[in-house]
Amino acid sequence: MNASKSSYDVIIVGGAVVGSSTAYFLATNPDFKGSVLVIEKDWTYQRSATALSSSSIRHQFSNAINVQVSQFGTEFIRNFKENVAVDDDTPEIGFHENGYLFLADDDRGAEVLRRNHATQIDCGAEVTLLDPEALGKRYQWLNLDGLVLGSTAERGEGWFDSVGLMQGFRKKARTLGVEYIEDEVVAINREGDRVVSVTTRSGQTISCGTMVNTSGTNGKIMAHLAGLEIPVEPRRRSLFVVDCRTPLGPGVGLTIDPNGCFFRPEGQFYLMGTYPKHDPEVEPNDFDVMHEEFEEEIWPTLANRVPAFEAIKVVNSWAGHYDFCTLDHNVILGPHTEVSNFLFANGFSGHGLQQSPGMGRGLSELITYGGFKTLDLSPFGYERVVANRPFLEDAVI
Numbered sequence: 151m152n153a154s155k156s157s158y159d160v161i162i163v164g165g166a167v168v169g170s171s172t173a174y175f176l177a178t179n180p181d182f183k184g185s186v187l188v189i190e191k192d193w194t195y196q197r198s199a200t201a202l203s204s205s206s207i208r209h210q211f212s213n214a215i216n217v218q219v220s221q222f223g224t225e226f227i228r229n230f231k232e233n234v235a236v237d238d239d240t241p242e243i244g245f246h247e248n249g250y251l252f253l254a255d256d257d258r259g260a261e262v263l264r265r266n267h268a269t270q271i272d273c274g275a276e277v278t279l280l281d282p283e284a285l286g287k288r289y290q291w292l293n294l295d296g297l298v299l300g301s302t303a304e305r306g307e308g309w310f311d312s313v314g315l316m317q318g319f320r321k322k323a324r325t326l327g328v329e330y331i332e333d334e335v336v337a338i339n340r341e342g343d344r345v346v347s348v349t350t351r352s353g354q355t356i357s358c359g360t361m362v363n364t365s366g367t368n369g370k371i372m373a374h375l376a377g378l379e380i381p382v383e384p385r386r387r388s389l390f391v392v393d394c395r396t397p398l399g400p401g402v403g404l405t406i407d408p409n410g411c412f413f414r415p416e417g418q419f420y421l422m423g424t425y426p427k428h429d430p431e432v433e434p435n436d437f438d439v440m441h442e443e444f445e446e447e448i449w450p451t452l453a454n455r456v457p458a459f460e461a462i463k464v465v466n467s468w469a470g471h472y473d474f475c476t477l478d479h480n481v482i483l484g485p486h487t488e489v490s491n492f493l494f495a496n497g498f499s500g501h502g503l504q505q506s507p508g509m510g511r512g513l514s515e516l517i518t519y520g521g522f523k524t525l526d527l528s529p530f531g532y533e534r535v536v537a538n539r540p541f542l543e544d545a546v547i
């Protein structure tokens with residue numbers, strides 16, 4: 151599919167949720183007058199993290215700026231229809247605002263929950279710490295053995311339709327003049343300290359003023375095409391949908407055992423996964439599901455934590471890739487320090503879906519004004535990579 155022009159002010163490489171959010175916030179910003187091309191290699195999005203995600207949003211981070219980015223995400227999702235409506239189209243995103251429930255089974259874990267809680271409260275998040283008695287009252291399906299503390303959000307956290315969010319951004323952006331083509335960027339052409347154009351698999355070379363790298367787990371490969379480096383690599387995450395003979399009833403949130411295994415309702419079923427103990431870089435085309443993770447870790451852990459899960463049957467499973475930032479589990483956002491018109495949005499480490507509204511808005515501000523106008527996202531900048539100065543996020547699932 152050919153682009154209609156040979157030159158654009160902004161070329162966005164990768165048109166899933168982060169690329170489409172960036173396109174949306176550029177298109178809806180009255181101060182931005184430029185042209186935008188989104189190049190996406192696969193319009194089915196079948197291997198994008200966006201489509202394979204567990205589609206959830208939380209305010210319970212250790213880092214204040216991550217709390218604030220997700221708070222904006224929640225606000226955007228709550229007003230989704232108004233934000234992305236096109237004519238009489240009324241898109242649905244199905245926000246289930248059931249919260250996350252983090253659990254601790256020792257003093258160290260409790261201390262982390264308390265410390266994070268203080269940060270979250272400072273940001274205005276509606277989060278509550280629960281002692282074992284309070285946990286027992288709220289969650290009658292929960293085995294309290296060994297638990298010393300829990301933390302949940304009263305509002306603002308939950309899950310929604312990830313592809314719906316992406317399609318909402320994409321459709322609105324296209325309606326407002328952003329062009330999308332289905333093609334793959336195979337070369338990024340530089341003159342000195344600037345990217346001047348990209349070349350696609352179909353043979354088009356298209357000039358740009360700014361290039362945005364929103365290619366997800368391909369982010370490192372795109373950086374290499376421009377002669378640049380980022381500490382980001384693909385890591386496999388397997389998810390399992392199970393049928394439970396005795397459902398837990400209403401009010402169940404995304405519940406995380408102290409050992410990292412988690413579950414949440416998924417319609418009449420439950421979605422389960424874990425933060426794998428053995429977590430190597432994965433081959434870009436390897437989407438095999440790690441069934442042994444379910445048998446050896448997830449099921450034993452969650453059946454102990456929730457006795458009803460002793461009688462479950464896996465009805466679906468898939469694997470997706472996190473774009474994992476090995477420096478500090480946080481996104482790298484904004485310009486390369488030397489190639490200033492190459493903008494990164496890579497390394498989300500498992501929280502990029504919920505961050506897509508905030509990060510897309512931030513990128514649009516950088517492009518339009520040369521700096522952030524709303525949330526100051528500069529701590530996520532590439533400078534920390536150069537300085538080898540981690541900006542750590544502890545609450546990674």
Ligand SMILES: Cc1cc2nc3c(=O)[nH]c(=O)nc-3n(C[C@H](O)[C@H](O)[C@H](O)COP(=O)(O)OP(=O)(O)OC[C@H]3O[C@@H](n4cnc5c(N)ncnc54)[C@H](O)[C@@H]3O)c2cc1C
Nearest residue numbers: 164166167168191199200204206335366470501502503504
């Ligand atoms: C199993 C799993 C569970 C997750 N759960 C959550 C969650 O609950 N909450 C949350 O916030 N986040 C979650 N995440 C993370 C989240 O899904 C991602 O951070 C987010 O979707 C990243 O969006 P993206 O647009 O940057 O990347 P992607 O969705 O991966 O999209 C990148 C796009 O770039 C395209 N592309 C790549 N290379 C090229 C090229 N050369 N030319 C053109 N196009 C190219 C790809 O085709 C793809 O469509 C999860 C991820 C996984 C895998």
